[in-house]
Amino acid sequence: MSYLMMFYSAFFSTSVSASETAATANPMRSQVVADLVEFLIEAGQYLGMKLEQGSMSYQLFALGSIFLVAFASFILAKLILHFKVLRLVSRSNNTWDDCLMEAGVFRRIARIVPGIVVYTTYSLFFEPEDKLYSLLANFSAIYLLFTAWRTLSGSLTAIENIYSRSLLAKKAPITGFIQVTKLLLTLVLIFLLLSLLLGKSPIYLLSGLTAIAAVLLLIFRDTILGFVAGIQIAANRMFNTGDWIAMPKYEVDGEILEIGLNVVKVQNWDKTISTLPTYSLTTDAVKNWRGMTESGGRRIKRSVYLDIHSVSFADAELLEEWEGMKLLNQYLKDKKQELVEDRKLKEIEETDILNCRRLTNLGTFRAYLTSYLKKHEMINQDLTCMVRQLKPTEIGIPLEIYCFSKEKNWVAYEQIQADIFDHVLAILPVFKLRAYQRVSSHNEQAQKNAQ
Template sequence: MEVSTSVRDTFVHLVHDVFPNLTTDEPLYNVLAGSSILLVSAVIYIFARLLIRPTIARWVYRSDNAWDNALQEYGFFRRLMHLFPAIFIYITAPVLIDEGAVFLGLMVKSSQLYMLYSALLALYALLSTVEYVYNTSALAKRAPITGFIQVTKLGFAIITILLSISLIVDRSPLLIVSGLTAIAAVLLLIFRDTILGFVAGIQIAANRMFNTGDWISMQKYEVDGEIKEIGLTNVKVQNWDKTISTLPTYSLTTEAVKNWRGMQESGGRRIKRAIHLDVHSIKLCDNEMLERFSKIRYINDYIEKKKNELQAYHRDYSIDESDLLNSRRLTNIGTFRAYLEAYLRKHPHIHQELTLMVRQLPPTELGLPLEIYCFSARQEWVDYEKVQADIFDHVMAMLEPFDLRAYQRDSHLGALVNRGSESPKP
């Protein structure tokens, strides 16, 4: 109290030196006092920005911590500098300006609003720093917090607006909140996506459904790419054609979404493709074919093992091997399946710990589908396609040594036949 009185007396004495007949009750005095306060507050802000802030920046960049660098980058310290002039105005205005003056209330409320919004911006920078530090940690791969950070920012913004209205109208914030219940339905309509996005964000984080970097596919929205950001109301996905798709956050929990994270974490990417064989090329193996097949790498042991099994079977059941009706014989397609499986077992880019098989599918009018089902150890798109193409290049090339043919509908031959049938007879 004594300090305030001393400051006021000193200021009044300085004013009387310039305006000897001016009293503290006159409006000119309040104008001079307010102008002086604003001038000094501006000097304080310039001092803080030119001297204090660079000093803090030097301390920050000298440290090895990442969080204080993030605070500096997001402008936390710069926004804090605005609190110094606001606090100065709030403290000195009641000291130098008469209590009953209207100008005093304007100065005090302006300084309070100044402090309020400066603190809000500093808090925003702090929350952005928390988000940045979290996203650089290993925890970010388990659950994103961008949506929660945005909800927190929105909550503080609403609180700041309510407090601002409370300061302006000079009413309790609780009274203002109670009055908002009358327009609750309108607010729910306005913040519908925000509320749905917040609930979806909780579900996504709690169940670890999605995260930034996940590859997702959504046929409804024609989305096929990598999640770049999961926000409060929107999700940004960069498609493989480099376009950006923006989706409502709640669509990740209400629509059918395929997440390829399991494939990425498994270490393999599935190859599931069939080649259709001409059924007319399937036949039993004779000795000449078996002798030829036994020279093919990967299945020489298989051929020898099957020969012994068949000889033992014929011996046990007293069947002559020349009896085509009762004897058991190998087929070229069965031997080919055994070869492909052995080939895949030795392939350096096939994941050997995941499912691997070569199987027949039900025959169709296009022939007998022979499907390869395995997992590539290379998951990147380009490398994966190369591995898959190399495998089927080899499959197609090895059909002839096993006396097999791939089915192919020759449409041009059919057109020639039809043309010939339509030609006039001589």
């Protein structure tokens, strides 16, 4: 900050003593100023105006001349920009110069030129005691400050656009840091403008800034918290634009559009836009689905509740029917061999159904579904794939399918999941099983039979 104040004092100092010192120290410059004044008076006389140095007519004529030269320099800068710079940009294969043009950086640089012309010429035609002298000094300084601020802001926007097109943007967003830099530039602009208008040194104003520090902290509370959160998000690569996040607290479930300094924009799957504080990403519970999108599949985890009363041992008729199913051939062979060895070990006859192990329709159904998922072309076999039985409840036995779909797109994923459970529900009667339904015609018929 001290270097900035030194630059400000050196660049925008317009005191009379400094001007006089420069005039006496550089006689050649004094001669140039005298020649310019004489030329201006002769030009006025050529136009039929009687001008005397220091008179109001002279000052107005000089003011008009300065602004005319400034306007001509602006037109010249735009012509150079249009016929030279923009052509080079259009022919270039680089993307960074296109971003600079889209952000208007070149156009804003051209607008600095007339400000420089006014700032460097007003002291040649006006004396420090003239009223227009201080007016032009302040006007040109304010104009240069404002145009420089706009140029730097446009450059930061271009930097953000260039970064967003790079591969690094997928790892860490910089929108928050760009917004912080723009905010600091704006505060510096306001600070220097106040210093210029009040005629006070920036250091003088800076000394009084501590008195309102508490108020500023209160005003910029969310900004400070957002800035700190932005550093944590970028350093730890917690979130990025394009990530799918879910925050039940804010009813947010969608894709991050922008991570800003103060707010995060999320487009929910119903196409609504939610905005939430940036710091909430680090202080509240957030589910980030990036791991799923970067992995080899999207999880399917859903249960079918089976009627407990439909679970039974498999009789010979059922076993014969199941043997015609290719997905169960190997399982049934292995199980039969295992049961034979178990009976031999325990010295149990095959007809002793009360003491020997037997196959159940539910266990065989689990083996069938496992084999079915192993053969499914849209299931990722490199990730966990199983069919498990959960704790029985008052609404039946939960039979859960746990696997990962190769397809992660929402529509295709739901289609695959629906196809699997369509098959599960349709194949239940083959295993003499029933899906539990709280109120069903089957239950009503069973009650009538019982009566």
